[in-house]
Amino acid sequence: MYKDFIHIFVLSCAKATYLIEKRLHRKLNPIERLQLRMHLSLCRYCSDYNKKAELLDKLTRISVSDNEKSTVFTADEVEMFKKRVCEKINS
Amino acid sequence: MLLKKTIFVIRKLNNMQEGTENDFERLVKTYSTVLLNKAYYLLSNKEDAEDIVQDVFISAYISYHNYDGKGTILSWLMGILYNKVMDLYRKRYKHEDKMHINFSADFDKHGEWNHTDVSNYWFGEDKSEQENLLDNIDFRKQFYACLESLPDRWRTAVKLCYLDENKAEYICSELGISTTNYWKLLQRSRLQLRRCIDAKWFNV
Numbered sequence: 681m682y683k684d685f686i687h688i689f690v691l692s693c694a695k696a697t698y699l700i701e702k703r704l705h706r707k708l709n710p711i712e713r714l715q716l717r718m719h720l721s722l723c724r725y726c727s728d729y730n731k732k733a734e735l736l737d738k739l740t741r742i743s744v745s746d747n748e749k750s751t752v753f754t755a756d757e758v759e760m761f762k763k764r765v766c767e768k769i770n771s
Numbered sequence: 772m773l774l775k776k777t778i779f780v781i782r783k784l785n786n787m788q789e790g791t792e793n794d795f796e797r798l799v800k801t802y803s804t805v806l807l808n809k810a811y812y813l814l815s816n817k818e819d820a821e822d823i824v825q826d827v828f829i830s831a832y833i834s835y836h837n838y839d840g841k842g843t844i845l846s847w848l849m850g851i852l853y854n855k856v857m858d859l860y861r862k863r864y865k866h867e868d869k870m871h872i873n874f875s876a877d878f879d880k881h882g883e884w885n886h887t888d889v890s891n892y893w894f895g896e897d898k899s900e901q902e903n904l905l906d907n908i909d910f911r912k913q914f915y916a917c918l919e920s921l922p923d924r925w926r927t928a929v930k931l932c933y934l935d936e937n938k939a940e941y942i943c944s945e946l947g948i949s950t951t952n953y954w955k956l957l958q959r960s961r962l963q964l965r966r967c968i969d970a971k972w973f974n975v
Contacts (some may be wrong), residue, residue, distance in 0.1 A: 694874055694880025701958035705936055726889040729965065735893065738905060738931050739914045746813040746911070753804070761821055762803050765795050765828050766796050 691719045696726045697733075704737045782921055795832055802848055809849065813856050813930050815919060823859065827851045853935065856927070857945040865947075872955045904938045910972060913922055917967035925960045932957060 691699070696719040700714055708716065720727045753761075806827060810820035830851050831838075879885055894900040904910050918926065925948050931942050932953075945955045 693884050694882035696879040700960050702954045725884045727891050732893055732965050733927050733961055735899050736961055740824060744933055749809055752811050753807050758804050763800050765825050769832055
């Protein structure tokens with residue numbers, strides 16, 4: 681009961697982590713910004729999570745450029761693929 | 772536009788008569804590798820990736836006249852690829868329940884953390900500590916393993932977001948989910964990645 685009451689004023693951690701996520705992709709509106717800042721100043725767990733979320737965000741960005749150097753498909757597989765597509769189109 | 776199309780058709784006919792390598796084959800030769808890699812990144816499955824890139828080339832072949840010459844050919848082909856991936860995604864999950872994202876692994880019914888392990892040590896205030904982690908190849912490998920261990924439906928949605936972040940609203944409408952649910956899905960995926968890294972790398 682007490683917890684439900686307090687969440688009217690202060691975000692729950694579930695909501696705060698939602699805003700943490702949104703902030704990684706979008707600008708928050710002023711109310712959301714204030715709510716999140718207030719929550720982070722009070723909650724150690726969420727502020728620890730926030731730092732980890734930022735690291736995970738950076739890693740995901742790196743994964744995009746790492747993928748460009750990837751060699752999942754061997755040269756042979758790519759050649760086979762090219763041949764197949766060209767045959768398909770010419771038929 | 773008509774002129775362009777006519778020129779293209781004439782050029783194509785010429786090529787065919789001469790029996791030389793035509794425009795299309797050159798397209799396939801030049802862009803297969805990069806498209807296959809990207810498709811594999813999004814779908815995490817070689818067969819799916821080959822099928823979809825083949826589809827991309829066929830679409831490109833049919834609609835070559837739609838290429839407006841503004842962007843590079845690669846970005847045009849990538850655009851087709853992303854759209855095909857989103858089509859596939861929508862079809863694949865059409866019959867599943869509406870997006871229901873459950874947070875009970877991390878939060879109790881009041882929305883508070885179930886476990887305090889979220890505060891386990893990863894890095895300190897010193898910036899270099901964080902950078903060392905980012906540069907650590909083994910750590911990155913572990914992160915990729917965690918990323919791949921997400922359910923297919925989440926993983927593809929996460930990766931689409933990172934490929935074209937400014938188009939989140941467009942991606943949502945193509946995938947048939949609301950923007951709020953999309954952020955929730957990303958939130959849920961990140962919570963899981965956090966737990967995975969804690970368990971697999973920091974051995975909590």
